[in-house]
Amino acid sequence: MKMNTNTLKLIKYQLRDVMRSRWVLFYLAFFILITDALFRFGGSGDRVILSLMNVVLLVIPLVSIMLGTMYLYNSREYTELMLSQPVKRIQMFAALFSGxxxxxxxxxxxxxxxxxxxxxxxxxxxxxxxxxxxxxVALTIIFSALAFAIGLLTEDKIKGLGLAVVLWLFFAVIYDGLILLVIYMFSHYPLQQPVLIMSMLNPLDLARIALLIQFEASTLMGFTGAVFQRFFGSMSGQIAIVLVMVAWISIPLGWGARRFIRKDF
Amino acid sequence: MKKSIKKILLLVVLLLVVAVSLAASPYGEREIRVDGSIAAAVEQASPGDILIIPEGVYRESGITLKTNRITLRGEPGAVIDGEGNGHILIIKADSVHIEGLTVRNTGLSHVRDYSAIRLEGAAHFRVNNNRLENNMFGIYVSRSAQGEVTGNRIAGGGARESNSGNGVHIFDSQKVKVSENHISLHRDGIYLEFATSVEITQNVAIDNMRYGLHYMFSRDSVYSGNEFRRNNAGVAVMYSRDVVMNDNIFADNLGPASYGILMKEISGSEVAGNRFENNTIALYSEGSSRVRIENNSFKQNGWAVKIWANSTDNVFSGNAFIDNTFDVATNSRQHYNTFAGNYWSNYDGYDLAGDGIGDVPHRPVRLYSIIVERNPVSLILHRSLFIDVLDLAERVMPALTPETLVDEKPLMKSPLP
Structure with missing residues (x-):
């Protein structure tokens, strides 16, 4: 019970701190403006959702991982202060992440x-x-977890931020380049299954495909698309998507928590 | 005095009788109410007769009409039920008119084409406002000429493609008008083979198992104002020439081999003013030439135009390409068609001259469409940032996309509402 109240108190403080800094407001304004602009120019709700899909896939991972890394470095002194109080490390970690x-x-x-x-x-x-x-929301959590992992991996701020950019670039661009390379190198083999598995391992690809299946079925109804559609559109496919996303949250977060607990501040 | 009144009365009565009989059957037609068997009534009818079929279910099949100038008119609720035995109505005479009937349950066969209304060697026929339900073939027109099939509601049994027939089937016939029919759940909605000068207008073909309209070896035909929706493979026009396809709606034809229009070996034709929405492939062209594709709108399709390199001298102009995944896809760097003055929603050029025409030419073939053509598996990378980067690089320095497939005069605004 005491642990919970402690965590809640910390989260409350963290939230107040975050609200006081302006980036959350900027982020809010950005989404309101872009969604409203899409309504003004595009019109119907379906088209707005389709356009938002690109924004979500591009902006959210980048912002989450950059902000997350910076946030962790910036709350270093505060964390040290808190840890000198009778607060468990895991509570502090949970509060930081929730914040x-x-x-x-x-x-x-x-x-x-x-x-x-x-x-x-x-x-x-x-x-x-x-x-x-x-x-x-899933992308936000995943890339925040990755940000925490980075922040706890290296003490050097510049190195950490650089790593965040590279990691984002890897998931957003380089990984897909590798998939295309594999597709071209092994084009004489049946590739649907391996490519399916490969793209499932990248959280960004997974989110992209999950959205595609929902919102742009006409393209994926082609012969190969139908194979993907059948898998991801089915119940087991949806469950697989959720499982992989949960793994992408829990693995970096678990690793981060372990490191946070053992870290010599 | 009394005598003259009698005479006048007699005259009036006579006149009345003549007038009534004239009004009842102009030009000497007789109206006969069918009582019992339609087949028997048809057997006894003489030219000019109008057979009125009262309400009721007539369990008959193989009714053959061989007398010219006969009208079969169903009153509301008149149903001919074939009970699964062969053909139902066979017409082998000229100037026959069939209207207002409900015809249902033909036989099913892998060998024979059982049909609800079959016209064989008939001329000047009219088949209007009938309801055809659960038949193998709906209306089968064979070696006939100068007729019309209008306002019918034709629904198949929705069986498998292999033992299901077409809604309206026209074979080796000339000058047939097919309009305002609603056709669903058949193999092909409307099928034409070796037909000339056929006009297909204002029909609706929905949920058919294969094509909404299937068009083979036919020429000088028009289809306009029709709606083709959710058919398994859309509309196929093959080995035909001088076909006019205007103002149709092609929508929701989705599937691994689905098209809005599939054009194979078509020449000298026109595709104008059509609306293509949410199809897997809106317009597919293989080996077609001299086709003018004008003022169509392609919206939210997977592929708006897929044109094989063996298609030549086709002209695309005044079309609007809006929010398609791929606007144009092709399989070669060689290209012999013209794209000019179309609107492309993903055009990123500018118009400094202010004349409504973009100053920078537009290349509608994305590198990604070529990648997908060679390796369909790469479809999984759709909307990836990596693909956008590749496309951008290719647009700046084309190395793989067809150099000549360029719209030199892209429109800044959609020409269509």
Whole structure:
């Protein structure tokens, strides 16, 4: 019981701290502006969701991993201070992580959902929007967890930030380049299964495919697309997506927590 | 005085009788109410007769009409039920008119084409406002000419493709008008083979197992204002020439081998004013030449245009390509068609001259579409940032995409509403 109240108290403090800094507001304004602009230029809710898909896949991982890394370095002194109090390390770690992820996820959800409300299409698109937001939140958590892993890997701020950029670049660009390379090198072999597994191992690819299946079926209905569609569109496919995402959250976070607990501050 | 009144009365009565009989059957037609068997009534009918079929279910099949100038008119609720035995109505005479009937349950066969209404060697026929339900073939027109098939509601049994027939089947016939029919759950909605001068207008073909419209070895035909939706493979036009395809709607034809229009070996034709929405492949062209593709709108399709390099001298102009995954895909760097004055929603050039035409030519073939063509598995990378980077690099310095496939005058605004 005491542990929970401690954690909650810490989270509360963290949230107040985050709210006082302006980046959350900027992030919120960014999503409201871009969603509303898409409504103004594009029109229908379906098209807005399709365009938002690109924004979600591009912006959220980048912002989460950069902000997360910086946030961890910036709260170093505060962490040291707190740890000199009767606070368990795991509590502190949980509070730090929640203090980052909660405002980020809330900001994204509210920022995207608000324009849907005032354009009056929230209820008619609640399913698709829910799916998009769930993916956005999952990406936020995954890339925040990766940010924590980086922040705890190296003490050097510049090195950490550099590593964050490289990691994002790897998941967003380089990994797909590798997949394409494999596709070309082994083009004489049946590749659907291996490529499917490869793309499932990258959280960004996984989120992209999960959204594609929902929102752009016409392209994927081609012959090969149908194979992917059948797998990811099925119940077991959806479960696999969730499992891989959970793994991508728990592995870096677990590693980070272990390191945080043993770290010599 | 009394006598003259009688005379006048008689005259009036006579006149009345003549008038009534004239009104009832102009030009000497008789109206006969069918009582019992339609086959028997048809057997006894003489030219010019109108057979009225009252409400009721007539369990008959193989009714053969051989007398010219007969009208079969069903009153509301008149149903001919074939009970799964062979053909139901066979017409082998000229100037026959069939309307208002419900015809259902033909036989099913792998060898014979059982049909609800079959026209063989008939001229000047009219088949209007009938309901055809659960038949193998709906209306089968064979070696006939100058007829019309309008306002029918044709729904198949939705069986497997192999033992299901076409909604409207036209074989070796000339000058047939097919309009305002609603056709669903058949193999092909409308099928034409060796037909000339056929007009297909205002029909709706939905949920058919193969093509909404299937067109083989036919020429000088028009299909316009039709709607083809959710058919397994869309519309196929093959080995035909001088076909006019205008103002149709092709939508939701989704599947591994699904098209809005599949054009194979078509020449000298016109595709204009059509709307393609949410199809896997909107327009597919293989070996076609001299086809003008104008003022169509391609919206949210997987592939808007897939054109093989053996297609030549086709002209694309005034079309709007909006939010398609791939606007144009092809299989070679050689290209002999013209793209000019189209609107592309992903055009990123500018218009300094302010004349509504972009100053920078647009290359509609993405590098990614070529990658997908060679290795379909790479479809899994769709919308990846890496692919966007590749596309951008290719657009700056084309190395793999066809050099000549360029729209020199891309429009800044969509020409279509």
């Amino acid at each position: 980052l992820v909660l405002p980020l996820a809330a900001t994204v959800s509210v920022g995207i959902a608000l324009p849907f409300i005032w354009n009056g299409v929230l209820l008619s698109h609640i399913g698709a929007l829910g799916y998009l937001l769930a993916t956005a």
